[in-house]
Amino acid sequence: MHEKVGPSREQSGKSADAPVDALDFDQLVEEAVNGSDSAFTLLWRNYQPRMVRYLAMFTTEPEDLCSEVWIKIATSIKSFNGDSKAFKGWIYTIARNAATDLARKKARGGTSVELDDSDWIGENSTMVEVMDLVKRLPQEYAEVIMLRVVADLDASDVAEIVGKTQGNVRVLTHRGLKQLKEMLTNAGESR
């Protein structure tokens, strides 16, 4: 399920039509930083779906917010300095900041950011139920679970994004999974 993006993948591909799995992400990031549109397109194609899924935790229109995030990424990608692993943490930091800003704006306007089932048109009902369960978790639990499961980040990257220690992230992940497991058990018993 999870793509191990990073230096472990040594295959190289420069075309924008090349399969994402066959790409050297370190090289892609370097080329994108140097202004390559095709490399940027491949990175976007690889990270966009997971980012949309992650942002769905914050807003009912994750695609729009994700587009704004990628515009910010494209604007400031030349200032990025690092490998593919750092790049992934960097773009999710931008996404998290954008989601926080959006939530703050909507909080001022009094608009609710609760997820509605109708927002998942095209998805199966199981995904709706799963997202509903995750959103019922406390915010810090749900966030670290989404970053570790959906964004495929390890504990150190998540700790850097959310501004906590690595051990704290592990504990939060454990508590979130434990609560999620209880919710699943209670849901099964109620049926």
Place this chain on the structure above:
Amino acid sequence: MNNKDDFSLEQSEELIANLNSAEPSEFQQLQSVLNLLGHVAALPATSTPPVLPSEIAQPMPLLPVRSAKSHRTFVTSIIVAGFLTSASLAAAAVTGIGPTPIVNMGHETAKLVRGVADAVSHVVTGGSVITTKVISPHPQIPGLTPAPTGGDEGSSNASAGDQSHSSEDFIPGLPSPLTSEVKKTEDGKSGESGKSNSSHESQTPKVHEDGKSNSSHESQTPKVQENQTPQPEEIPSATPSAIAFPSASPTRTKEHIESDKHKTPESSRTRTLPTALPSANSTENSSDDD
């Protein structure tokens, strides 16, 4: 409910690490939910990002916001300062009120502007008509200007000799329509003598001096109306000095104008303003005596 107690931190980490593995764990329900949560559909190969770096990187150097702001502020302040300076100088030149250096500077600036306007008009009109003249450094209010009453022969002689200077001594704002009007009249009366012209123009100050000249003035009016020519008698509302200028140069040529430019405005000013009237007055008096 015993599962709650069995789920440890190490187990949760192991569950996260083995999400993509096919090995079933003892927490199968939770594992399936996490697998479902982490599974995303790949985008089609033809999809493109909302924006590319090349589309953003190009306009960035074209928007030096800070420099544009400072440049705009600088230009605006320069324009405002220019307006304020010109307004204060113009006010000082017109009213004559204010510190002496500023008033003098205003007069000098007015002279410079009028000189430029003269040069431009001279170039545009080919030097045939010169209408703008050097401004008087002292503002003159028509009602307050003392009318020359003396019949000083010396001054009248001097004025007769310096009549060619009169065209440079126009008071700003008054002369040009009057000059053209009087010139028309003089053209229409080209057959008449210069004496009659001078007596004609001298009627205006005499109107305020005695009634006799008024009667002679009125006796001449129907004659002019019969000819249907523009009446110099319409001028009296203007100052005497303004009226006297046209008679001073009825037949001015370009050479006269050029020669006048070499003379200082001071000398022409002191002589011409009072002179035309006394000479005309003397003529008027002689004609009245007749």
